[in-house]
Amino acid sequence: MADNPRILNFYHLLNYRFNIPEYQRGYRWEKKQVVDLMNDLKDFIDRRAANQLKDKEFYCLQPVVVYKIGDNHYDVIDGQQRLTTLYLILQALKTTIEDNCDNQNIYQIGYSKFIDDPKESDYLNNNYFLNDDDKQYLTADNFFIRQAYVEICNWFRNNKRCRVPFAQMLMNNDSNSNLADEDKKDLRVIWYETDYGRKDCYDPVQLEKDSIEIFNRLNYGQIKLTDTELVKALIM
Numbered sequence: 001m002a003d004n005p006r007i008l009n010f011y012h013l014l015n016y017r018f019n020i021p022e023y024q025r026g027y028r029w030e031k032k033q034v035v036d037l038m039n040d041l042k043d044f045i046d047r048r049a050a051n052q053l054k055d056k057e058f059y060c061l062q063p064v065v066v067y068k069i070g071d072n073h074y075d076v077i078d079g080q081q082r083l084t085t086l087y088l089i090l091q092a093l094k095t096t097i098e099d100n101c102d103n104q105n106i107y108q109i110g111y112s113k114f115i116d117d118p119k120e121s122d123y124l125n126n127n128y129f130l131n132d133d134d135k136q137y138l139t140a141d142n143f144f145i146r147q148a149y150v151e152i153c154n155w156f157r158n159n160k161r162c163r164v165p166f167a168q169m170l171m172n173n174d175s176n177s178n179l180a181d182e183d184k185k186d187l188r189v190i191w192y193e194t195d196y197g198r199k200d201c202y203d204p205v206q207l208e209k210d211s212i213e214i215f216n217r218l219n220y221g222q223i224k225l226t227d228t229e230l231v232k233a234l235i236m
Helices: 010-015 031-049 080-092 094-100 140-158 160-170 204-219 228-235
Strands: 006-009 017-020 059-070 073-078 108-111 187-194
Touching (some): 010 187, 031 059, 031 160, 059 080, 073 080, 140 160
Parallel strands (some): 017 108, 059 187
């Protein structure tokens, strides 16, 4: 059984594959949410550069709840908005990462509703959002993903000096990279890996049924990832 919840350094996610189940709503972050996250990360990086952080202080994202469906392969039950936004940030930093980071792996993220559709339908997984074309108007998901990516690119144009420190922190290629995970002043997630349902068979129908049940329980407040468990995670 997974050790839940736990604090996981963001760079550990870079080798994972994430799937957004079909029952999830699509990506819906708007400019304010995207810019707020970028500004928060900039503030953290600036305070770290100025040695203003407390000992072992890190930037913690909201919980990411997943269901393991294979080796390094997870259904995302909660947390897809931030995972998608961070994926867009990494894509916007692709050239900077290539020039400044040894590790260049970026996690994969896609939507299961596109599995049975033509490959070009998966706007996110195939990085079609990089281009300003009519595909962004085919679905609401496409539109919000493209607009978020544009906002991220605009933000970096206005904050050019942030490109390298952003890339180095996200990719674990900065001055903290040789420290133990618990000592790094970096970006982390509260990672909750559910073992709800069957453990001995990765039957896709059963997995979807179990994931939907967890999703519903989370949204109706029947699984508490606050108070005791989150305090436990944060003081680890």
